[in-house]
Amino acid sequence: MLQELRTALGDAAVITDPDILAGHARDEAALCEAGTPAVLVRPGDTAQVQAVVRIAAAHRTPIVVQGARTGLAGAANAVDGCILLSTQRLDRILSIDPVNRSAVVQPGVVNADISKATAEHGLRYAPDPGSWESSTIGGNVATNAGGMCCVKYGVTSEYVLELEVVLADGEILRCGRKTVKGVAGYDLVRLFTGSEGTLGIITEITVRLQPIPRQALSLAAVFPSVSAAGAAVTAITAAGLVPSLLELIDQVHLRAIEEYRPQGLDTDAAALLLAASDSGVDSDLDEIARLCTESGATEVHQATDAMEADMLLAARRMALPAVERLGAVIVDDMSVPRSRLAEALDGIAEVAKRREVTVAVIAHAGDGNLHPNILVNREDPDSVAAGQAAFDDIMRLAADLGGTCTGEHGVGLLKRDWLAAEIGETGLRVQRAIKDALDPTGLLNPGKVLR
């Protein structure tokens, strides 16, 4: 098989060095096992991807696709004996079409590089996962990534117009279209988006661009309790306001950020709510400020200029790296109906108390999407066990509140059982039927999403 791969891709694109393979065995998920890959391949075009799939199929060897391996659910982790297929060399922006507001890109392009390339046309690629400066668009599509602007602008799947996909049988499928609207046939683009490499290998993506929004006005509101901040989010949503950002940062994260890179954040605050509005209507942010105060904010600070607004955003982006300095972090991800945000926050606090672990929370609060980050000491088995127990409790909490086990990170290896519990027997059977229809021999990322 290795010889066939070398013939098809060239020697340099077929890597078997055990150290390199070991370094590529996993993504950034905690708690997930990873197998030992047989080989890492770096195809340079769609035809080479197709060749890899055909060789893999002939040898009944599974393929795991990897972008930047910034995933948080183990979807990109190796399985034993697999071919790791890296999209790293598929990193070109093929075209930009300003009038139709779209760009054709290869999967290995880094998210932020798309907006950089389209800025001269006054356009951007909207979805902005935390990893946007390192994660690739292919991985974003495979996981249907979210981000901070999603509260107003929606997630990745709303920005994918067309896909080129190499199927499990090596055929090339083009699906979707360059038009804004279209209803010809089943929506295959949406089916592949979020399928975590289990249905096909995405080799080209036409993304939808959008006009760069007006400069946002921002504010930071200080709350004496996390649930008061949650109540403010509910009030803002219920008032029909559509902020372009609505993020919650709890005290653990605030203190971690201040220790990491001091910003002058109020570390006595139980929670900070960051809000922004780019509606162009100045009174919208005033209204948001008023609702924060009514919900119990002790201080509401409106940014006076763009630089100050950017600093608030930068502080938020620092939250995960800052908290990771405190020790090992089990990054969790859950979504609840917006009305139950305060209950979710209270519930997480109870879990932390019961399991005697620190659970720090950042949340895309306007979407009801929370990241309870569980701090554990990886050297201490009791701490890891308590963290794992807290993780399970939090997943149960999400279900109890009518929510979902993953708002934006995906299922991967980490949440297969929670997915099964969430969608039930019939749901699982339908998901499996679709997997089997597109990948009957289980070649593509086997054991991910579905056991």
Place this chain on the structure above:
Amino acid sequence: MLQELRTALGDAAVITDPDILAGHARDEAALCEAGTPAVLVRPGDTAQVQAVVRIAAAHRTPIVVQGARTGLAGAANAVDGCILLSTQRLDRILSIDPVNRSAVVQPGVVNADISKATAEHGLRYAPDPGSWESSTIGGNVATNAGGMCCVKYGVTSEYVLELEVVLADGEILRCGRKTVKGVAGYDLVRLFTGSEGTLGIITEITVRLQPIPRQALSLAAVFPSVSAAGAAVTAITAAGLVPSLLELIDQVHLRAIEEYRPQGLDTDAAALLLAASDSGVDSDLDEIARLCTESGATEVHQATDAMEADMLLAARRMALPAVERLGAVIVDDMSVPRSRLAEALDGIAEVAKRREVTVAVIAHAGDGNLHPNILVNREDPDSVAAGQAAFDDIMRLAADLGGTCTGEHGVGLLKRDWLAAEIGETGLRVQRAIKDALDPTGLLNPGKVLR
């Protein structure tokens, strides 16, 4: 079979009167055959739908689901010997959740009734197909219906959060979620949305609501040529403006509207462009007006108040009924990349000339979605043949311009061959694999979408 249906549903819900059956044999599509149904059933709840599916499966009798039969592609047309399953009695709004901005509705609820019921909460259900006062939400979801506000707010699929579906084996599937975000498993909601009754029977829908937008400011711009109006649309889009409505009405429609219900429209205009902006930023509409003038508009009239704005919208909504008074209309539907709108309009004019038929055009111009309405004399076989030829030419034109054979009406019976040409052999094979995975015996709406 009839006896089993009567036992399950009650006598009144099982109709075999040949006149009633004949009256229910087809939707509003021209050019489509319709078979003779065996029976029309009107289940009153999900359990009764389930019972019908199980009886149908046992007797290997196909099921065709019908809402208000306002479809324009024959998807709801009877096939010989089928059970017609009407959603008419499944017409309840089950709940409204203002904080989470969602409503749970049965499929037989009329589109406009949702917004009426949610208005007291300051919310609306956005997608507004032309038929919104008669078409049902179930049909809207089954066809992934579009409408006029979609240029800013997107189509039906962006407003479906959750579905309850009776599968071909009679099992009940719940898919999707009540949360704004969620990536647990393959996106089944999107798969069923737009599947035209071929994958399952939708029995409950959680729709996403949105705050009622600010009152829109509107304008009407008069153009000396259709392609100048097309150029204006391209200029507006390229400028990064996001109108809440951008509709084109050609001279045939203008004159038909004036004959039907005089509005004072300029019937010497080659085309009228209607635009609206609800951004809250007054200068946006001024900017649209300026771009219309620069593109050659001879007159731009800004509505001075809400009533005048509503009248413009009402005139647009009258276009199809007005033109239908001129004779039989083959309503077509195509979408092109926005940059090619002017070419599409020119191409349609050429087709009309070559085939010696009148092709009147209305367009959701901001989306690049055109409805070339072909006027024929149904009594004259030559006229019908010319109309059919023009239809085929227009479909070829859509493909040549990088567009799609259907922007919002669906495939049904009417466009199966055009779908096949558009998505190619691999695309068709994948579509078929999904159909077979979910409906292996071909029970649900057989012969629709896919031959």
